Amino acid sequence: MNVTHYIGFDVHKKTVNYCVKTADGQIVEEGKLTAARAKLREWAAARPCPWQGALEATLFSAWIYDTLKPFAERLLMGHPARMKAITAGKKKSDRLDARTIADLLRCNLLPACYVLSPEMRDRRRLLRYRNLVVQESVRMQNKIAGLLMETGTPFVKEKLHGKKYFASLIQTLEEVPESVKDLLRMSRGTMEMFQSTQKRLVQSLLADRKLGPRVERLASIPGVGPITALTWALEIADPQRFSSNSDAMSYCGLTSALRSSAGKQQRSPISKQRNRWLQTALIEAAKLAPRWNPQLAAVHARALERGHRNRATLQVARKLVAYLLAVDKSGQPFQLRTVPADQARLINQEAAAAPAA
Secondary structure (H helix, E strand, C coil): CCCCEEEEEEECCCEEEEEEECCCCCEEEEEEEECCHHHHHHHHHCCCCCEEEEEECCCCHHHHHHHHHHHCCEEEEECHHHHHHHCCCCCCCHHHHHHHHHHHHHCCCCCECCCCCHHHHHHHHHHHHHHHHHHHHHHHHHHHHHHHHHCCCCCCCCCCCCHHHHHHHHHCCCCCCHHHHHHHHHHHHHHHHHHHHHHHHHHHHHCCCCHHHHHHHHCCCCCCCHHHHHHHHHHHCCHHHCCCHHHHHHHCCCCEEEEEECCEEEEEEECCCCCHHHHHHHHHHHHHHHHCCHHHHHHHHHHHCCCCHHHHHHHHHHHHHHHHHHHHHHCCCCCCCCCCHHHHHHHHHHHHHCCCC
């Protein structure tokens, strides 16, 4: 009869500590491995018994997970925030961490998190890099405006970043040092490079055979553009992992934290435990979506009657999550359904009673 071993991995940049335990908690083996694919494969292939493993999600965990997964009966990734609360103790070392992870795994107490497939991870990496490129492009735009203001040069703010206007502005500059003109040209060239780079990244993602149709369905929602749809698809990955709209809203960082004890409930501001990429994309989309979507405009108007514009934007973002999740789960383009008056009244009452952030 084969005995299943439970292995906890404490991963770092250069080393991986491991602890092998049996189902009753007896330590079979402990050690340290070099964090290299060849070494990990050699070690995993030489295991004498079937094994299950677990490791904490860190910057280095993804490639280690992909390397070890083919050799394991089951391999889990632990949620870092939850594991930090569980493993907090007076003594802490790499060996103790590996033992604790092995214990959590064999007792079925490991707070596992969702792990994207390598293909989805690669596409998500491209989109996140695009966000970095956009930020750098905006920095260059601000730098151009700052250089002009620093030298007392008047300019039209709305036209500054237009190609023709900028070229004519450079030619008409007077009493401006040549070094500033060179910096303006360099900043302009860098900005254009970043803009072309982000366009190529978005086009490559939209041209993906598996991702393109899904993004097209999500973009069928009025007020949802390609960037919002791409961010949702690549950050959510599998929409079926969310059983309800509230779970998806919480993951997107659109709900407040709840503390309940002794029959008392306290709502705090928006929780910091969220997917910040999705939160940013949805909040930005919610600011513009009411212009294109009458239903979202009505949601915004009702929430705005309470007198808080930010809460109105938050309500629109939550409604966007409900639309996106419904379209993504159904696999069908967005179709607005007419709701009976009594049911619509009930929905509005529930929305009004929802806790505000």
